[in-house]
Amino acid sequence: MTAAIAIDGLEVIFDRFRALKGVSLEVRSGESFGLVGESGSGKSTLLRAIAGLAPVASGSITVNGKKLGPRRDKAFYREVQMVFQDPYGSLHPRQTVDRLLQEPLAIHGFADGEKRIQRALDEVGLGSGFRFRYSHQLSGGQRQRVAIARALILEPSILLLDEPTSALDASVQAEVLNLLEEVRRRRKLTFLMVSHDLAIVTHMCERLMVMQGGEAVENLTAAQLVAHRVTEDYTRNLLRASEGFVRTA
Template sequence: MSTLVEIRDLAVTFGSGRSTVQAVRNVSFEVAAGESFGLVGESGSGKSTVLRAICGLAPITSGAIHVNGNSLKTPRDPAFYRKVQMVFQDPYGSIHPRHTIDRVLSEPLAIHGFKDTEARIERALEEVGLSKGFRFRFPHQLSGGQRQRVAIARALILEPQILLLDEPTSALDASIQAEVLNLLDALRVEKGLTYVLVSHDLAVVSHMCERLMVMQHGARVEELTRRALQNRAATQVYTRQLLVASEGFKSQ
């Protein structure tokens, strides 16, 4: 498989002087086309900042990011957002509360000049398991799981190659989390998508990802395959501590 996303010695620093925070410290990894790659670690480990750096929401202090072999420009151009979309952690905050679902889904199509708006909106809703009846509802009329399905539909509506998933189920009830993860899994296979998934939950990463990188204090700790994770074959103490702390993680 060819490399689709390549991160080389990525560093992200916020602030200056005594208030300087090194959020990401010389992190490198590659993601193959069609792969699901996980970034895992505790809150503050820098994993979400890596995603934000990829999509242009966090400043890159040093290092390089390549997608399809091309170095990313700052600011990102419209073609980038046709190729790469992000699903945020909080479905309550990522969708405008006063916009109908129809408007939420039609705006990216208008921005990128798509004409077949009607068909694309209906297809996007269908792909995430929502009926046409949801089109003209407002976010407060939807459950948390339904809102996150809308957020996924909005990300998919431009037919991207890559989805950046920032804790996509952590704000949802446990009973709904598995449904959304299974949906994401099915969509990746069906559409040949590439995922970079951030989570603090090793059970989620084990379910979704073939490979993962463990992060701590902005730095890479180690990289593991799914099988190594399930066999508890971690080489670093911090990863073993995460395994112990991750309630509900089962070796299957």
């Protein structure tokens, strides 16, 4: 099987801060891969570097067999799309859902916009009643559905997910996670998902990489994590923390 995303020795430097220190990674086509870590681990930076939103200092990123240069072309964005963490910040405050979904179609010159918007809204379970609403008329979960619809409307093969549910209530989170799994199954998508929550990553992903301070700590399968077969102390700490508070006294 070919690699959907292959990253080799990736370094990202903001000003003088090394956010990523030579990270390598391979995501197989059709796989769901998780990146886990705490704030400052570089997991979101890695995702943004792939999307072309972070300054790559050295190393290489290959997507579907094509090595990426410093600039992304339009064809890249038809292959790779992203869903952001904060549904309140990722939708333009002055645009209706309709306008938000139309924009990618207009940029890429699709003619059958009407049909595609309708289908995209149906796919994320919103229906046409939401089409002409502004984002402030939507709840957090609905906003995230719109963001997913926008990411899917160009029919990419790879979806980058940056903590897509961490700003949502638990019950809404379940709905959005189910939706993501469903579209992945239906469209045979490759997921690269960032989360600080081990439970979410093991639920969504087959393999995962634990990161800390801009470096990879270890690579695991979800099954290994479930069985607590981890080798690094840091991962063990994360696992323990995810089980809730334990009174020591």
